Structure formats: C-alpha cells, structure tokens
Amino acid sequence: MTATRNFCIIAHIDHGKSTLADRLLEKTGTLGSRAMRNQVLDKMDLERERGITIKMAAVHLTHSGADGSEYTLNLIDTPGHVDFTYEVSRSLAACEGALLVVDAAQGVEAQTLANVNLALSHNLTIIPVINKIDLPAADPERVKKEIEETLLIDSSECLLASAKEGIGIEEILNAIVERIPPPTGDIEAPLRGLIFDSHFDPYLGIIAYIRVFDGVIKQGMKVRMMASQHEAEVSGVGVFGPGMESTEDLCSGNVGFMHAAIKSIGQCQVGDTITSALTPASAPLAGYRKVKPMVYCGLYPVDSDQFPELREGLGRLQLNDAALSFEPETSAALGFGFRCGFLGLLHSEIIQERLERESGVSLVATSPSVIYRLNLKNGSVQSYDNPSSWPNRGDISSVEEPYVDATIITPNQYVGSCMELCNDRRGTFKHMEYTGPDRVVLRYKLPLAEILLDFFDSLKSHTRGYASFDYDWIGYHEGKLVKLDIRINNEPVDALSFITHKDRAFNRGKALVKRLKGILPRQLFDIRLQAALGQKVIAAEKIPALRKNVVAKCYGGDVSRKRKLLAKQKEGKKRMKSIGRVDIPQEAFLSVLKVGNE
Amino acid sequence: MSELSPNARFFQTKLAKKCPPLNLGIYIHIPFCVEKCPYCDFISGPIGRSQQDNYLEALRFEILESPFHNIPVETLFFGGGTPSEMQSHRIAELMQLLHDCFDLSQIKEATIECNPGTLTFENLACFDQAGFNRISLGAQSFNDAHLRGLGRIHTAENIFEAHEMICRSGFQNVNLDLMFGLIDQTLEEFKSDLDYSLTLEPQHLSLYHLTIEKGTPYFDRVQSGQLRPVDENLASQMLQHACSKLTHAEYHQYEISNFALKDKQCQHNQRYWSNSATLGFGVSASSYIGGVRWTNTLVLNDYLTSTSSRCVPLEVFEKLNPRAALGEEMMLGLRTDKGLDLDLVSEKYGLDANSIFSKELREFERLKLLSRHGPKIKLTRQGFFLADSLCAEFLE
Numbered sequence: 001m002t003a004t005r006n007f008c009i010i011a012h013i014d015h016g017k018s019t020l021a022d023r024l025l026e027k028t029g030t031l032g033s034r035a036m037r038n039q040v041l042d043k044m045d046l047e048r049e050r051g052i053t054i055k056m057a058a059v060h061l062t063h064s065g066a067d068g069s070e071y072t073l074n075l076i077d078t079p080g081h082v083d084f085t086y087e088v089s090r091s092l093a094a095c096e097g098a099l100l101v102v103d104a105a106q107g108v109e110a111q112t113l114a115n116v117n118l119a120l121s122h123n124l125t126i127i128p129v130i131n132k133i134d135l136p137a138a139d140p141e142r143v144k145k146e147i148e149e150t151l152l153i154d155s156s157e158c159l160l161a162s163a164k165e166g167i168g169i170e171e172i173l174n175a176i177v178e179r180i181p182p183p184t185g186d187i188e189a190p191l192r193g194l195i196f197d198s199h200f201d202p203y204l205g206i207i208a209y210i211r212v213f214d215g216v217i218k219q220g221m222k223v224r225m226m227a228s229q230h231e232a233e234v235s236g237v238g239v240f241g242p243g244m245e246s247t248e249d250l251c252s253g254n255v256g257f258m259h260a261a262i263k264s265i266g267q268c269q270v271g272d273t274i275t276s277a278l279t280p281a282s283a284p285l286a287g288y289r290k291v292k293p294m295v296y297c298g299l300y301p302v303d304s305d306q307f308p309e310l311r312e313g314l315g316r317l318q319l320n321d322a323a324l325s326f327e328p329e330t331s332a333a334l335g336f337g338f339r340c341g342f343l344g345l346l347h348s349e350i351i352q353e354r355l356e357r358e359s360g361v362s363l364v365a366t367s368p369s370v371i372y373r374l375n376l377k378n379g380s381v382q383s384y385d386n387p388s389s390w391p392n393r394g395d396i397s398s399v400e401e402p403y404v405d406a407t408i409i410t411p412n413q414y415v416g417s418c419m420e421l422c423n424d425r426r427g428t429f430k431h432m433e434y435t436g437p438d439r440v441v442l443r444y445k446l447p448l449a450e451i452l453l454d455f456f457d458s459l460k461s462h463t464r465g466y467a468s469f470d471y472d473w474i475g476y477h478e479g480k481l482v483k484l485d486i487r488i489n490n491e492p493v494d495a496l497s498f499i500t501h502k503d504r505a506f507n508r509g510k511a512l513v514k515r516l517k518g519i520l521p522r523q524l525f526d527i528r529l530q531a532a533l534g535q536k537v538i539a540a541e542k543i544p545a546l547r548k549n550v551v552a553k554c555y556g557g558d559v560s561r562k563r564k565l566l567a568k569q570k571e572g573k574k575r576m577k578s579i580g581r582v583d584i585p586q587e588a589f590l591s592v593l594k595v596g597n598e
Numbered sequence: 599m600s601e602l603s604p605n606a607r608f609f610q611t612k613l614a615k616k617c618p619p620l621n622l623g624i625y626i627h628i629p630f631c632v633e634k635c636p637y638c639d640f641i642s643g644p645i646g647r648s649q650q651d652n653y654l655e656a657l658r659f660e661i662l663e664s665p666f667h668n669i670p671v672e673t674l675f676f677g678g679g680t681p682s683e684m685q686s687h688r689i690a691e692l693m694q695l696l697h698d699c700f701d702l703s704q705i706k707e708a709t710i711e712c713n714p715g716t717l718t719f720e721n722l723a724c725f726d727q728a729g730f731n732r733i734s735l736g737a738q739s740f741n742d743a744h745l746r747g748l749g750r751i752h753t754a755e756n757i758f759e760a761h762e763m764i765c766r767s768g769f770q771n772v773n774l775d776l777m778f779g780l781i782d783q784t785l786e787e788f789k790s791d792l793d794y795s796l797t798l799e800p801q802h803l804s805l806y807h808l809t810i811e812k813g814t815p816y817f818d819r820v821q822s823g824q825l826r827p828v829d830e831n832l833a834s835q836m837l838q839h840a841c842s843k844l845t846h847a848e849y850h851q852y853e854i855s856n857f858a859l860k861d862k863q864c865q866h867n868q869r870y871w872s873n874s875a876t877l878g879f880g881v882s883a884s885s886y887i888g889g890v891r892w893t894n895t896l897v898l899n900d901y902l903t904s905t906s907s908r909c910v911p912l913e914v915f916e917k918l919n920p921r922a923a924l925g926e927e928m929m930l931g932l933r934t935d936k937g938l939d940l941d942l943v944s945e946k947y948g949l950d951a952n953s954i955f956s957k958e959l960r961e962f963e964r965l966k967l968l969s970r971h972g973p974k975i976k977l978t979r980q981g982f983f984l985a986d987s988l989c990a991e992f993l994e
Contacts, residue, residue, distance in 0.1 A: 524965055524984060547834050548983035551807040551855050554933060555870050556625060556884035557893050560914045563926050566990040581961070 002182045003069065004253050006211065008076040008091055010119060011101035012109040012468060016131040019163040020101055020172075021059075021077055027169045028061040028073070058094075058197070058209050058255050060239040065177040073176055074255035076196070089118055090196040090271050093285070094211035094255060097125040097180030099172065100151075104130045104138035104160075107439065108146045110409045110468040116151050125180050128153055129172060134162040142436070150435045183213075183253035190281040191215030191223070193250075193258075193274040198265065200319040204235070206262040207244070210274060211255045213285060218249035222277040223260065226284040230267035231277050232260035265322045293325050293341025295452060296385040297348060298366035298495065299355070300337030302576075302586060306361045307336050313359030314338060317351060324351060331388065333495040334364060339386055345452055364586050366495045370448045373400040373476055388494035390483050393534045400476040402448040405430075408459065410467035411438045417462040418442055425450035426479075426501060446471070447479065449499065484509050486516070487530040487537075488582050495589060510539040517541040519588050521573075527582055607663055607909065609890070614665035617888035619875030622666065623673040623866050624700065626657070626692065627880030628681040629898065632716060635749040636815035637808060641882040641896050642679035652902050653881075654688055660879050660910055661695055666887070670701040673866035674708040676730075682712040686724035693728040702729070707865045709734055709773070714760035715752030722767035732771040732864075733764050734804075740794035741787055744780050754794070761798045771862060773802035778840065779833040780808050781825055788836045789843075796847055801862035805840055805855050807833055837983065852935045854982050871930045882913070890917045920947040921954075925993035928955075932968075932989055937976025958991045 011017040061073040076091045092098065098119045102112055119126055128147055130140050144155035159175060161168030197209040210217070217223065221234045238246040239256040250256045262268045273284035301310045314326045325341035342348040345368060355361055371385045375398045384390055406427070410418050412434075419429070422444040431443035446455075451471065459467050482505055486496035500508050509531030516529050520543055527543040554562055576583040627641070630650060634643045645653070674696070681689075689710075696702060709732040710725055717735075725733070739745050740754040752760075764772055774795050778788050795803060810820050810827055819825040841851060849857040853871060856864065869876050870886075878884045881901040884893040893914035895901050904910040918926060924947045931938035944951040952959075952973075959975065962968035967981035967988060981988060 524962075524967065524987060546984060546987060547830070548837060549986035550809055550833075551805070551837060551983075552809050553804075553806055553855060554930070555867055556876055556878055556886065557882055559870065559884070559886075559926065559930065560891055560893065560916060563929060563993060566929065566986060567925075567993045570990045570993060 004072045004074065004183055005097065005176050005180045006074045006076070006095045006183055006253075006255055007097040007099060007176055007180055008078050008095045009099045009101055010078060010088075010092075010115040011131075012103070012106070012111040012115075015101050015103040015106065015109075015112075016163045017101050018077070020099070020129070020131060020161070021075060023163045023166055023169045024061060024073075024075060024173065025059060027166075027173060028063050058240050058257075060241050060245075060256070063173050063177065066174050071177050072254075073173070076255065088115070089122070090194070092119055092122045092124060094194055094196045095122075095124055096183055097127065097176065099176070100126050100128045100153075101131050102128065102143055102147065104133045104140050104143055105135050107139075107143045107436070108150045108409070110407045110441075110470040113150060113407060113409070113441075114470040114472075126151075126153060127172070127175050127179055128158045129168075130158050130160050131163055133160050133167065134165045146436050146439065150441075185213045185252035187214070187216060187252040189214040189252075190279045191217055191221075191274065191276045192281045192285055193217055194285050195225075195268060195270055195272045195274060197270060198268055198322075200265065201259070204259040204261070206265060206268045206319075207257050207259045208262075208268050208274070209240075209255075209257050210250070212250050212252050214252050214281065215276070216249050216251045217258055217274065223258075223274050224277040224280060225268060226273040226275055226280075228267050228269055228272060230262070232262055232267075234258055234260045265319055269322055293323065293343060295342045295344055295348060295368050295370060295448075296339055297342075297368040298329055298331065298334070298337055298386065299326075299340050299352065300331065300334040300364045300366070300495070302362040302364055304335045309359050310338065310355065310361045310363075313355045313361060314340070316358075317354060321351075323347065329386065331366075331495045333493040334366070337364075341385070362586075364495075364589050366589055367498050368452050369499065370402050370452065372481065372499060374398075375400070387483055387497040387499050390497075390499075393482070398478050399481040401479050401481060403474050403477050404446055404448050404451065404471040405474045406444045406446050406451065406469065406471040408442040408444070408467055408469050409435075410440055410442065410463050412440060414463035414467060415440050415442065418459065418467060421455075421458055421462055422446060425455060445474070447477075448473070482533055484512075484538075485532045485534075486512065487528075487532055488584075489528050490530075492532075493584075505533055506538050509533075513539045513541045516588055517543055519585060521576075521583055521585070522546045523582055525581070607665070609915075610887075611665045613888045613890060618666070619669060619887055621670045621672045621704075621875065622700070623675070623869040623874065623876040624671050624696065625675045625677060625866070625876060625878040625880075625883055626681075627677060627679065627878065627883040628684050629653070629679040629881055630683040631678065631680045632683065632713070632751050633749065636819075637748060637810070638814065641898065645898075649898075649902075650684070650688075653898075654684075654692070656902050656904055657692070657880055658695060660904070661699055664699065664877065664879075666877060667699045668701050670704050671696075672704065672706050673869060674702070674705060674730075675866040676708075676710040677734075678711055680713045680716065680736075681710050682717055682721050682725075686720060689724055690728050705729070707732055707771075709864070709866060711736065712760070713752060714756040715750070717760045717763060719763055719767065722763055722769070726767060726769070731769070732773065733769050734773040734775065735760060735764070735800075736775045737795065738775060738777045739780065740791045741783075744783060744787070747781055748777070757794075758798070761800075770801070772798075772800045773804060773864065774798065774800040775804045775806070777806050777808050778836040779828040781828065783828075783836075785832060785835055785839070789839060792840055792843055796843075801859050802864060803844065803849060803857040805837075805857065807837070834983070841979065850935065851979075851982070854933050854985055868934070871934050873927055873930060884914075889923060890915075892916075920949055922994050923947060924949055924951060924954075928992040929989040932975075932977050932981075932992075933985055935976065937974055939973050940975060941973040955992055958988075962988055962991075 009017045009021055059075045061075055063071050063073050065071050076094055078088045078091045100116060102108060130143050132138060133140055140160055144158050147153050147158060148155045159168055159171055161172060192214040193210040193212045195208045195210055198206050201207050217237055219234050219236055223234055224231045236246055237250045237256060237258045238244055275281040301307055318324050323343045326338040329337055329339040352363055352365060356363055369385060369387055371383050373381060373383050374396050375381050377395050377397045408418050425446055427444040427446040430445055433441045435441050456469055459469055480502040481499050482502050484498055484500055484505055485492045513529045513531045522543060525545045529541045530537045531539040573583050576585045629642045630645050631642045708730045710730045711734045713736050737757045738748055738750055742753050776795055810816050820827050844857045848859060851857050852863050875887045876885055881898050882894055882896045892912050895911040896913050900911050927943055940951045963970055967978055967984060968975060969978050977985060
C-alpha cells in the first residue's frame with residue numbers, strides 16, 4: 001500500500017488532460033508507443049468524434065521512483081463537462097491526489113475553479129501542472145500568479161510541462177510519488193470498496209471500477225452492494241493496464257475492476273459501496289448519491305411503428321449510463337414515447353445521436369424542460385417534468401423552478417456583454433471579482449431553464465469564445481411562470497407546449513407562431529396557428545391552403561417520372577408527424593427550443 | 599441509362615405472345631429542331647442531316663423489329679422536337695413502313711406536331727398525303743416579346759400564317775399549344791394570348807404552366823438569380839381565367855391541361871390516361887403494354903448505335919405490383935374529367951380501392967376537391983388544380 005498512489009487529472013476542457021494521460025502511460029511503459037492511439041483513454045467513438053471524454057477509465061501504471069523503488073500509480077481519468085459532476089466527484093473520492101492541469105496560455109478557467117473546489121472538498125493533494133508551455137502564447141509566469149491568487153496554491157508548487165512535446169513528464173511522475181500521500185485503510189477490516197464507474201460487457205455483465213478502501217476483494221467472494229442491496233458472487237477482479245488484466249485479488253488502497261455477472265446497472269451504481277455479503281461493513285462509504293436528472297425532454301419516434309426500437313435502444317443505452325432515466329409517456333400529438341431524464345443538455349444530445357445512429361430511429365425531441373414545483377390552490381405541492389401535464393392555471397397558486405449558481409470567467413472587455421446576457425436570462429447578480437489583469441470572475445444566480453438551451457453558445461459568441469462557464473444546482477425559487485400552449489386549427493398540440501416567464505410570454509408566443517408559419521407545409525385547407533395562455537389567445541397566424549399545383553403535361557414518357565416524383569413527395573411528408581390532419585416536420589418541435597430565448 | 603437494360607426485343611416478344619393488345623396507339627419521336635428552346639426538357643435539338651439519316655435508319659430498324667406487327671392501330675402521334683422538320687419524303691417513307699408493319703386501316707387519328715416558324719404548304723400537303731388528319735401547332739404565346747423570351751423561332755404573325763395554311767390545306771382538327779405563367783407575363787398579356795388563340799377557333803387547346811425543369815438553361819438562370827420564377831398567385835389567376843373563358847367558349851376541360859370542342863379530344867393522349875396499349879418508337883419514346891411500361895434511352899447516340907447492337911437500351915423498364923399500379927391508374931384517371939370507376943379498377947387489380955383509399959376519398963370529398971357518384975369518382979374543378987397533391991395520396 002505504501003507504494004501505491006491513487007490520483008486523477010482534473011482540468012478545464014481542452015487544457016490537455018487526455019494528452020497528458022497518454023504521456024504518462026507512454027513514459028511508464030504501460031503502453032508501447034506503437035500501440036498508442038491518441039487519447040487512448042477515450043473508449044468510445046462518439047467521444048472521439050466530439051473530442052470530449054465522457055466515460056472514465058482507470059489505468060494502472062508502474063513507475064520507478066527517484067529512490068529506485070517501484071511504485072504503482074493508479075490514474076483515474078475524469079469527464080470535464082459540467083453535466084457530469086457527480087461522476088467526477090466519485091472518481092475524486094477514489095483518489096488521494098490530483099494533477100491540476102492548466103493551459104499555459106488560457107490560464108485558470110471556470111471549470112478549473114470548480115474542479116479544484118471539488119478536489120479540495122475531498123481533501124486531495126493538488127499538484128498544479130502548467131501545460132502547453134510549448135505554445136507561443138504560453139505565459140507560465142502569469143498563470144502561476146493566477147493559480148496563486150485564484151486557487152490559493154503556492155506557485156512554487158507548479159510544474160511546467162508540455163504533454164504534446166513530452167516535456168516535464170518525468171518530473172510529474174516523481175511529484176506524484178513524492179507529494180501525493182499513499183492510501184490509508186485497514187486490510188483486516190471488512191471489505192469496503194467504492195464503485196466509481198462501470199461499463200456493460202455483453203459477456204461479463206457490468207464491469208465495476210472500484211477503489212478498495214478496506215479489506216480485500218477476491219474472485220469467488222460473495223459481495224453485496226450496500227445501497228442497491230444486490231448480492232452477487234465475484235467472477236473476476238483485476239486491474240486496468242489499460243486493458244483488463246485479471247489478478248487474484250484487490251487489496252485495500254488499490255484501484256481496479258470487478259465483475260459478478262451483474263446484468264443491470266441499477267444493481268451496481270456509481271457511488272455505491274461494495275462489501276462482503278457474509279461479513280459486511282457496518283457503514284458504507286460516504287458520498288453516495290442517487291443520480292438525479294436535471295433536464296427532461298420527451299423523445300418520440302417519428303414513425304410510431306418504431307416505438308419498440310426506441311424502447312430497446314433506450315434500454316441498451318441505459319446499461320452503460322446510470323444517469324439516463326426514461327419512463328413511457330403519451331402525447332396526444334405525438335403518440336407513444338418516453339420522458340427521458342438527462343444530466344444536462346450535452347448528455348441529452350449524445351443520447352439522441354446514439355439512438356438515431358445505433359437504433360436507426362428517427363426521433364422527435366420535444367423541448368427540454370426542467371422539473372417545476374407547483375404549489376396548488378388545494379394546498380398540495382406537485383412536481384412536473386412535462387409542460388403538457390400541468391394543471392389548469394386556475395388551480396395553481398405559485399410556481400417554483402430550479403436555480404443554479406453560475407460562474408463565468410471572462411476577459412475585461414466582455415464583462416458588460418456577459419452581464420447583459422445573464423440579466424436577459426433572468427439572472428441575479430451575486431458577485432464580481434477581478435482575479436488578474438484581464439480576468440473577471442462573475443457569479444450569477446440563474447434559473448436552470450434559462451441556461452438549458454443555448455446559454456453556453458450565446459456566451460461564447462458574446463465573448464468571441466473567451467469566456468468559460470460552470471454551474472451548480474442550488475435549489476428552487478418561485479417565479480412568475482406560465483404555460484404557453486400552441487393550437488393548430490383550434491386543437492392544442494401538447495408537444496409544443498412550453499413554460500415561460502410571464503413577461504416573456506407574449507413575445508415568445510408571437511415569435512413561435514411566426515416561426516411555425518414558416519416551417520409548416522401548406523395543406524389542402526387553411527391552417528390557423530395560435531399561441532394561448534390558458535384560454536386567452538395571445539398570438540395568431542394563418543397559413544393559407546394550397547390553391548394549385550403546377551399544371552404540367554402527363555403523356556407516355558412522363559407517367560413513370562411523375563409517379564416517382566409524387567411518391568417521393570409523399571415520402572417526405574411521412575417523415576413529418578401528422579397531427580390532426582396537419583403534417584408537422586420535426587423542425588417544428590425543435591423550433592420551440594430555438595425561439596426560447598428571443 | 600437504366601441499370602436494367604433488358605433486351606428490348608426479348609421481353610417484348612414475350613408480351614406479344616402472352617397478352618397481345620387488341621389495338622394500339624403508336625408514338626414516333628422525331629427529335630429534330632431548328633433550335634433548342636431554353637425551357638424545353640424534351641429530347642430534341644438541332645441535328646445535322648447525316649445524323650437525321652442515321653436516326654431514321656435506327657427508327658426504321660426499331661419498327662421492323664417490333665413483335666407487335668399487324669395489330670390494328672387506332673391512333674398515331676408524331677411528336678418531338680419538331681417532326682415537321684423532317685424532310686417530306688422521309689415522313690412518307692415512315693408512314694409507309696408503319697402501314698406495312700401494322701394494320702393502319704382502322705386508324706382514327708394521326709397527329710403531327712408542327713412549329714409555326716417553319717411550316718410550309720409543301721409540308722402540309724405531304725402530311726395530308728401521308729394520312730395525317732390532325733395538326734398540333736406549338737404556338738405557346740401570341741406576344742412576340744414573350745416568344746423571344748421563350749427562345750421560340752417564330753413570331754405571333756407566323757402563328758396566324760401557319761394556321762391559315764393549315765386550314766387552307768384542308769385540315770379540320772387542329773390543336774394549339776399555349777403556355778401561361780411566363781416570366782414577367784401579366785394577367786392582361788395572358789388574357790390577350792388566350793383571346794388570340796380563340797380567334798383561330800382551334801378544335802383543341804393544350805394549356806401548360808411554364809415549368810422550370812432541371813437541366814434546362816432556364817433552370818440555371820433561375821438558380822443563379824437571373825430569372826425570377828413565376829408568382830404562384832398570378833399563375834393561379836391565369837389558370838382560373840382560362841378555365842372559365844374556355845368553358846364559356848364551349849371547350850370542355852377533359853383533362854387537367856387539355857381543352858376540346860365536342861368530340862375533338864386527343865384520342866391518342868387519352869390512351870395514356872386510361873393506360874391503354876401504346877407503343878413508342880424513337881429516342882425517349884415510351885410504351886405501355888400488358889402492364890409493362892418501358893421508355894427508350896434518352897441518349898441520342900445510344901439510340902443510334904442500337905441498330906448495330908440490335909438492342910434499344912432502355913431508360914425505364916417497370917412492371918408495377920398491383921398496389922403500385924392501382925395508385926398509378928388513380929393518378930392518371932383523376933387527371934381526366936371522366937375520372938375513374940372504383941369498382942372496375944378494383945377488379946382490374948384484385949384490390950378493394952374503396953377501402954384502401956376510404957380515408958383519402960372521404961377527406962377530399964369533404965374538402966370539395968373530389969366528387970363521388972356511386973363507384974365513379976372524379977376531381978372537381980378545384981380538385982383539378984390540386985391534382986398532384988391529391989393523386990400523391992393514392993400512390994404507395
């Protein structure tokens with residue numbers, strides 16, 4: 001145990017975390033250079049495509065320290081995106097130290113701060129690494145000062161490196177050995193292991209990534225998951241080298257994997273504690289939290305016949321994704337579908353992309369919605385994740401919505417823009433601090449609903465890409481929120497309903513109805529579009545009926561061509577959802593989202 | 599060229615044996631033109647004299663090789679291009695060949711398309727000799743500026759002259775082709791075109807909305823923004839005007855784009871809309887026999903080399919399954935004023951059209967776009983304007 005070090009790498013997106021991980025692997029000979037692929041710890045294609053690390057991985061490295069002895073370094077990679085904070089916190093719980101990677105040109109950013117705070121709250125030893133010193137814009141001295149001022153870490157502790165060029169790697173490895181404390185734990189005590197990640201293997205079932213704190217876990221043992229109460233027999237344990245390598249056992253202080261023919265991710269949840277079934281520990285490890293979705297949207301198949309494929313696809317994705325939740329749902333407009341819960345918008349986009357790609361289902365996604373808490377006049381309090389299930393206005397006494405604490409780090413010149421953006425999104429100013437010659441940290445309280453869609457993109461475009469952003473859920477606050485319904489030929493289309501602030505209702509309703517007019521194809525009859533608040537119509541548009549097609553010839557040689565052309569047009573309409581007698585393209589549902597922040 | 603390209607002769611021979619038609623309509627495509635109009639997407643264009651000879655040779659060959667000889671022919675149609683560009687003696691030769699190969703004794707209608715810019719008395723005399731009894735004149739417009747815009751080689755004056763010649767030559771069955779929705783055309787200008795057309799008292803009028811087809815210079819000009827496509831509302835008004843004016847003048851709109859005085863419908867074209875047996879010869883010509891539809895190659899050179907290869911390459915070759923064929927028959931039938939008899943059509947394809955289309959029929963009836971009398975259905979005047987949208991719903 002004394003020769004073990006458990007650490008992770010934390011950083012803002014794109015500051016070089018994964019590249020550094022590659023270098024560490026390379027340097028310790030864990031993976032021959034020939035076999036190196038860039039960003040080897042990214043397992044999934046999707047992640048590679050988007051350049052984001054989503055799933056974590058744990059790697060077992062061996063390093064000869066300066067004193068000549070051999071050390072085992074367990075590297076745990078973490079997702080950087082704001083949607084996956086819970087996973088990050090679980091992987092931090094498995095470590096004793098963290099390499100904090102900061103870009104030598106970009107300096108300290110919003111997520112750097114968030115992650116450092118998280119690391120400190122887990123009592124991790126932090127080794128700051130200033131990366132990308134090879135870049136012409138690199139300014140390590142400035143960044144050192146930032147680190148000192150913002151993160152309160154002495155600049156003398158900073159290591160300089162370039163993961164890309166392979167500079168400073170040896171120093172980092174030595175620092176890990178020297179500065180990060182060895183793990184503690186009682187090998188004689190009953191088993192306590194933290195599950196900090198998992199993935200589903202079609203042959204072995206769920207592979208749980210575990211950090212053993214106390215005791216030993218070995219093959220053949222009967223174990224119990226303390227939160228899910230599930231019991232299983234361990235069919236294998238081992239370490240990641242980075243491939244799975246079986247070992248006889250995993251002892252206190254170590255990081256590795258175990259599998260026990262567990263079929264469902266519900267039985268083996270991130271954050272749960274594994275203990276012995278026969279001699280269980282008296283208390284689980286701290287910090288387990290049932291993953292809570294933050295964002296909901298309805299997912300429906302365009303072709304209602306594909307409902308089984310959608311259900312199957314979601315089930316399959318859930319095997320590997322404990323954060324995805326889904327419940328069957330019906331919409332008068334869209335038919336049968338699912339209300340899906342995600343950690344955030346990125347998460348939902350990834351799931352949708354995978355569904356369309358892997359299950360071949362064309363999807364209609366309704367606008368993302370947060371969970372609103374409604375205080376009803378009859379005294380009860382109910383939570384709603386679907387706008388179309390809200391009760392009538394008359395029955396509602398007040399509405400509460402989730403809020404977040406947002407941190408924005410931006411250069412001076414864009415402060416005004418950022419503040420304007422936040423104010424625009426119903427934000428409340430909390431705090432502003434100048435943390436460097438050209439660096440401002442802004443803290444705002446914002447409704448979660450307002451940042452759901454394109455807040456991040458807007459922020460980037462308002463600040464020419466320089467600003468960074470992170471947020472934390474803080475609780476519910478009351479708001480003057482109302483439900484806007486869209487009616488097509490007097491029929492409300494429940495899937496187009498959305499929740500908006502009362503002051504915005506008129507503008508949004510008008511904009512949406514105008515947008516729909518541009519999107520909906522003309523039919524053989526007039527289409528009346530209305531935006532309504534309860535019974536009151538606040539905006540309306542009309543799409544006149546088709547008067548005529550182009551009158552063209554149809555003689556011998558034209559027949560075949562004409563038939564194919566018309567059949568193709570009909571095909572096109574099939575891809576639209578038919579609501580009532582109006583064909584609605586998928587774009588229409590998405591337009592509810594887009595018009596959201598006008 | 600279609601990937602299928604089955605041996606044209608082989609399957610035709612099979613068809614001739616299995617389901618020989620009782621009678622035929624024959625179409626001959628003559629792709630010669632003095633100049634190519636920029637909006638035209640027919641297979642046509644200026645062709646040199648020697649190419650013309652080659653073409654006629656290939657045509658001759660195709661006719662001789664046809665396994666449908668001796669079947670009685672009811673209608674004949676020479677289209678193009680400008681068939682009248684063909685030399686007179688060639689036309690006579692072709693006709694003779696057709697007489698030799700097929701039974702033209704009962705022929706009811708023989709049409710030839712002409713361009714007002716190049717028609718001569720000599721042409722007409724030859725047509726008469728050859729046995730044509732119907733002339734189709736490509737007038738398009740009586741407005742010289744628009745004619746120039748369309749790239750036509752004739753003037754309004756030419757149309758009047760040509761028509762005069764036609765009447766003097768003894769032809770009593772004349773069709774006028776008229777276009778509307780031309781670039782920058784006003785409603786008044788169209789009304790005037792229509793009035794002029796009516797002064798000529800043609801027995802038949804074909805009315806076409808200018809369509810910007812892919813692959814034509816017009817299309818490119820619209821794409822590049824040089825040309826603005828026609829305003830839909832305006833085109834609608836023109837069509838409405840034409841329909842009412844022509845109805846008043848005793849013309850019957852027996853098909854979406856075709857108007858005729860009593861008993862002067864184009865029988866050849868009616869065969870297309872009723873899926874009757876037709877045979878097409880020449881490049882891009884189309885045939886329909888025994889439920890099989892085929893179209894010759896659209897590439898002139900490929901057609902020309904067919905003489906040596908003894909096989910005309912095909913652009914289209916299809917035999918639809920009953921459901922698809924039913925949809926197609928609905929599409930064609932509803933273009934006509936006669937409409938369809940659902941019982942007959944159900945029997946023909948072994949499907950219950952009434953139940954398959956019950957939802958659509960009910961909806962269209964409700965919207966007053968379709969009218970039903972027992973098993974007979976047809977589109978209303980308003981429905982005619984939306985025929986494409988409606989017919990699409992009957993297709994698979």
